[in-house]
Amino acid sequence: MPTILTHVPVSDGTPNRTALExxxxxxxxxxxxxxxxxxxxxxxxxxxxxxxxxxxGAQTVYAVSDDAFAQPLGGLVVDALAxxxxxxxxxxxxxxxxxxxxxxxxGLAQRLGAPALxxxxxxxASGTAVEATRPVMAAKFRATVTAEKPADAPVLVSVxxxxxxxxxxxxxxxxxxxxxxxxxxxxxxxxxxxxxSASGGVDxxxxxxxxxxxxxxxxxxxxALVDELAEVTGAAIGASRAVVEMGLFPPEAQIGQxxxxxxxxxxxxxxxxxxxxxxxxxxxxxxIVAINKDPDAPIFDxxxxxxxxxxxxxxxxxxxxxxxxKGQ
Amino acid sequence: xxxxxxxxxxxxxxxxxxxxxxxLVLDAGRVVLDAYAASAVEAALQLKESHGGEVEVVLVGxxxxxxxxxxxxxxxxxxxxxxxxxxxxxxxxxxxxxxLAEHLGGSEADAILTGKQSQDTDAGLVGGMLAEALGRPYVxxxxxxxQDGDSLVVTxxxxxxxxxxxxxxxxxxxxxxxxxxxxxxxxxxxxxxxxKPVETVEASPEAPAVRTVAYAMPPERExxxxxxxxxxxxxxxxxxxxxxDEARAI
Ligand SMILES: Cc1cc2nc3c(=O)[nH]c(=O)nc-3n(C[C@H](O)[C@H](O)[C@H](O)COP(=O)(O)OP(=O)(O)OC[C@H]3O[C@@H](n4cnc5c(N)ncnc54)[C@H](O)[C@@H]3O)c2cc1C
Ligand SMILES: Nc1ncnc2c1ncn2[C@@H]1O[C@H](COP(=O)(O)O)[C@@H](O)[C@H]1O
Numbered sequence: 256m257p258t259i260l261t262h263v264p265v266s267d268g269t270p271n272r273t274a275l276e277x278x279x280x281x282x283x284x285x286x287x288x289x290x291x292x293x294x295x296x297x298x299x300x301x302x303x304x305x306x307x308x309x310x311x312g313a314q315t316v317y318a319v320s321d322d323a324f325a326q327p328l329g330g331l332v333v334d335a336l337a338x339x340x341x342x343x344x345x346x347x348x349x350x351x352x353x354x355x356x357x358x359x360x361x362g363l364a365q366r367l368g369a370p371a372l373x374x375x376x377x378x379x380a381s382g383t384a385v386e387a388t389r390p391v392m393a394a395k396f397r398a399t400v401t402a403e404k405p406a407d408a409p410v411l412v413s414v415x416x417x418x419x420x421x422x423x424x425x426x427x428x429x430x431x432x433x434x435x436x437x438x439x440x441x442x443x444x445x446x447x448x449x450x451x452s453a454s455g456g457v458d459x460x461x462x463x464x465x466x467x468x469x470x471x472x473x474x475x476x477x478x479a480l481v482d483e484l485a486e487v488t489g490a491a492i493g494a495s496r497a498v499v500e501m502g503l504f505p506p507e508a509q510i511g512q513x514x515x516x517x518x519x520x521x522x523x524x525x526x527x528x529x530x531x532x533x534x535x536x537x538x539x540x541x542x543i544v545a546i547n548k549d550p551d552a553p554i555f556d557x558x559x560x561x562x563x564x565x566x567x568x569x570x571x572x573x574x575x576x577x578x579x580x581k582g583q
Numbered sequence: 584x585x586x587x588x589x590x591x592x593x594x595x596x597x598x599x600x601x602x603x604x605x606x607l608v609l610d611a612g613r614v615v616l617d618a619y620a621a622s623a624v625e626a627a628l629q630l631k632e633s634h635g636g637e638v639e640v641v642l643v644g645x646x647x648x649x650x651x652x653x654x655x656x657x658x659x660x661x662x663x664x665x666x667x668x669x670x671x672x673x674x675x676x677x678x679x680x681x682x683l684a685e686h687l688g689g690s691e692a693d694a695i696l697t698g699k700q701s702q703d704t705d706a707g708l709v710g711g712m713l714a715e716a717l718g719r720p721y722v723x724x725x726x727x728x729x730q731d732g733d734s735l736v737v738t739x740x741x742x743x744x745x746x747x748x749x750x751x752x753x754x755x756x757x758x759x760x761x762x763x764x765x766x767x768x769x770x771x772x773x774x775x776x777x778x779k780p781v782e783t784v785e786a787s788p789e790a791p792a793v794r795t796v797a798y799a800m801p802p803e804r805e806x807x808x809x810x811x812x813x814x815x816x817x818x819x820x821x822x823x824x825x826x827x828d829e830a831r832a833i
Contacts, residue, residue, distance in 0.1 A: 362711040373708060458742055
């Protein structure tokens, strides 16, 4: 039976949320076309994730277990994906548009001779063609792109965070263990050091509430207010490029065209002007609150609720009111 | 080290543009050197300045893109190669990579640098595809780049933190614009660029496997509202009430 394969990155045993959103979409496409919905997972113990993937509808799970996947280099991910794809012979391969997958996508596309549709917000299959919608021009426009499946390769699609909603539909997956064809030690690149995220383990793209800071936050006293707002709302902390450049927030917090794309239920933009390159990474958010002292700041054009004012005046009573509402 | 930096010309995303009959219309036709590729040029120039070497810039594009090649030469690149394609050629990543690979296949470049993505399409494919086509190891999304003998030491921005990766030449690195601030060419650089060698090679790209069939505006967001008042405490109360009762976000 034809197959649609979703690759699900896991970190510390937890499947990436965007990948589960993509898997949900893949399951719909499998249902519409009478295809098998399959998933692949690479981890030190990949079979441990199989049950979760079954919960999201993966009928077949290709599991590649190797300790190297605790912190894999891109070359290894390309090799493992190419091996699984040769075995599963899918029509379409879907993956989340994370930095980890962006690292592998080009190499994989070239190795397989597969057309790639990167960073899409929607995709569908009809016959052997895949059609997708992707933001372009710093997300000011959307392009519809198509690719025809080659005879001996799939079409590759990577999906932006928040494009679909992850929904469970449990099956008991058949787990197929696939051996890694490459000795990780044979890769030419070598990992010298990992500089762990300063923001703890929460991947911004997985958060349901984000508090994002911009240049208006300026210093430690502004940052303390942002931290407090994040704490009371249970949010992950994001940042504009300007404050990452200043060193006030860590680079993995950057949201936007160069940074991450996020689509939480609630997004606070604090002291952010709303440059198109920042907005490109956050307009998928359901509710947006903007706090900015400039009434003409473009961030207000995308805000659900806009508060004009100095963040030092606006945030303390807001934090207090949120605490009260949450009974904290 | 000898560097080859792949650069290209993109529409200015900040300039007015609109969609008409499913086509993207760039009102002023303003074009620029891709910001990510500009960071790749800057990275190569900095390594050349501290360790010696040579910087070639390679561009696939129509006649008009020659000005972008000149800009990179004015920044300080030593020579340029223009893989010249017809004005109306439809390109996808594969077609670009095939032309770049043909030119760079015989190249003695120790390191090939590209942008991590294009400013106009955010595709992020050319670097990895080109590396694979040439059989070179590669690292994407570099935010730091150093030279250590015959290797590059790349600091790569990952999803949760950074990785420092040693990459022996010949290799390929894709660069983030967070790595540096590309220099603005000065008058001396602009004058010097006019005398730098540019090789123009007529090229015909293969038919694209990925086609852009239409453009549209993104879905509009519901119009928002200002939450106003003289008292910050009252504004905060109103906002919290809206967030809980109207938006159901808390
Ligand atoms: C190719 C490219 C990619 C890029 N990628 C990204 C990206 O991924 N992410 C990103 O964020 N940017 C990105 N940028 C940069 C982007 O263009 C902007 O420069 C950046 O987003 C500005 O950050 P900011 O809003 O924090 O700063 P500013 O634009 O300086 O805005 C600061 C805002 O704070 C307000 N303010 C000041 N003081 C206060 C106060 N006390 N209280 C309340 N408000 C106050 C001001 O009114 C102002 O609106 C990119 C640019 C390029 C060219
Ligand atoms: N036409 C081109 N000519 C030369 N280099 C290119 C071209 N298109 C893309 N590149 C390079 O590849 C990078 C990523 O492009 P893309 O894969 O299209 O997002 C760019 O930043 C450039 O460095």
